[in-house]
Amino acid sequence: SAVISQKPSRDICQRGTSLTIQCQVDSQVTMMFWYRQQPGQSLTLIATANQGSEATYESGFVIDKFPISRPNLTFSTLTVSNMSPEDSSIYLCSVRTGGEGEQYFGPGTRLTVT
Amino acid sequence: QKEVEQDPGPLSVPEGAIVSLNCTYSNSAFQYFMWYRQYSRKGPELLMYTYSSGNKEDGRFTAQVDKSSKYISLFIRDSQPSDSATYLCAMSGSGAGSYQLTFGKGTKLSVIP
Numbered sequence: 001s002a003v004i005s006q007k008p009s010r011d012i013c014q015r016g017t018s019l020t021i022q023c024q025v026d027s028q029v030t031m032m033f034w035y036r037q038q039p040g041q042s043l044t045l046i047a048t049a050n051q052g053s054e055a056t057y058e059s060g061f062v063i064d065k066f067p068i069s070r071p072n073l074t075f076s077t078l079t080v081s082n083m084s085p086e087d088s089s090i091y092l093c094s095v096r097t098g099g100e101g102e103q104y105f106g107p108g109t110r111l112t113v114t
Numbered sequence: 115q116k117e118v119e120q121d122p123g124p125l126s127v128p129e130g131a132i133v134s135l136n137c138t139y140s141n142s143a144f145q146y147f148m149w150y151r152q153y154s155r156k157g158p159e160l161l162m163y164t165y166s167s168g169n170k171e172d173g174r175f176t177a178q179v180d181k182s183s184k185y186i187s188l189f190i191r192d193s194q195p196s197d198s199a200t201y202l203c204a205m206s207g208s209g210a211g212s213y214q215l216t217f218g219k220g221t222k223l224s225v226i227p
Contacts, residue, residue, distance in 0.1 A: 001160075031213055042118070042217040043158070043202070058214070092157055100208060101146040101163030103215060108157045 002027055002097050004106035012112045013083055020079045021109045023093030028073035031096040034066070037108070038089045046091075049076040083113045117141050120203055120218025129227050133190040137203035137218045140184065144216070145208035147179050149188045152200045152220065161188070161201075165208075193225045 003026040013019050023032070034046040047068055048056040055068035070076045080087050093106040120137045127133055135149075146165055150158035164170045167181045176189040186205075190197055200220040206212055 004157075033213070040219070042219050043204075043215070044217075045214050048213065096213060099163075100206070100212070101148055101165060102160065103148070103213075104160055105150075105157040110155070 001102075002029065002095050002104045004093055004095060004104060006093055006106040006109050008109060009107065010110040010112075012114060015084055015113060017083055018079055018081045019083065019111060020077050021091055021093075023076045023078070023106055025074045025095055027097070029095040029097055030073070032070060032076050033094040033096075033103075034068065034076070034078045035092040035094055035105070036089050037092060043092065046078070049078075080111065083111075085113045087111065088113045117216050118203065118205065118218045121221055122219050124222040124224060126224045126226060127193055129193060129195060129225055131193050131225075133193050133197070133223060133225075135188040135190075135201050135203075135221050135223070137186050137205075138184055139186070139205060139216075141205075141216070142181075142184070143207045143212075144205040145212075146206045147177070147186050148204040148206075148215070149175075149177055150202040150204060151197075152202060154199075158202055195225045195227050198224050 005024045007022045032049040035043045037043045046061045049070040051070045067079045090108045092108045096103045118139045148163040149161045152158045162177045170177045174191045178187040200222045202220045203218040204215040
């Protein structure tokens with residue numbers, strides 16, 4: 001397994017501002033992901049954070065809105081840019097370790113945009 | 115039709131009951147099937163994962179996959195109040211590039227003492 005921490009755990013932000021969420025893993029991992037969990041909805045993959053190269057974004061998510069950094073194998077950041085109330089959600093960092101079925105999640109960052 | 119369907123509940127059972135949680139799916143390419151438990155205001159916790167069809171048991175938890183019916187289940191025996199949480203099913207394909215998990219919406223379970 002993996003121990004994953006996220007900062008901040010929660011925040012309340014004003015419309016039009018940006019927030020950067022940090023994800024730290026206790027071991028080196030190749031695959032790191034960012035998910036969004038909106039109320040009443042399924043968890044949705046935003047992007048795969050690739051170490052040393054640009055992130056790979058899923059349909060409906062763009063780099064200008066959700067820039068991602070991955071400077072090494074234990075750390076990544078997700079920025080939510082130019083926020084609107086529709087961005088209010090829980091943002092989760094996730095890593096894959098071991099076998100293909102082993103994917104673990106951080107505690108999440110609860111974001112409220114007013 | 116959504117790729118993964120999961121009854122959101124809520125499901126309320128007395129302590130000691132056997133709980134059955136289920137998901138159906140439409141994508142025959144799914145090969146890995148996971149169950150996560152999520153307590154309120156916490157991240158999802160991986161309970162178990164299964165590859166292809168069959169059963170897997172871990173303590174009070176049993177996961178079943180029936181690929182012919184595109185149906186997966188999680189059974190909880192001797193349920194405890196500490197099992198009260200939202201249970202998420204998730205699934206993915208296999209091989210390079212098959213890293214994206216497709217989730218159900220989750221079933222909220224309450225175990226009443």
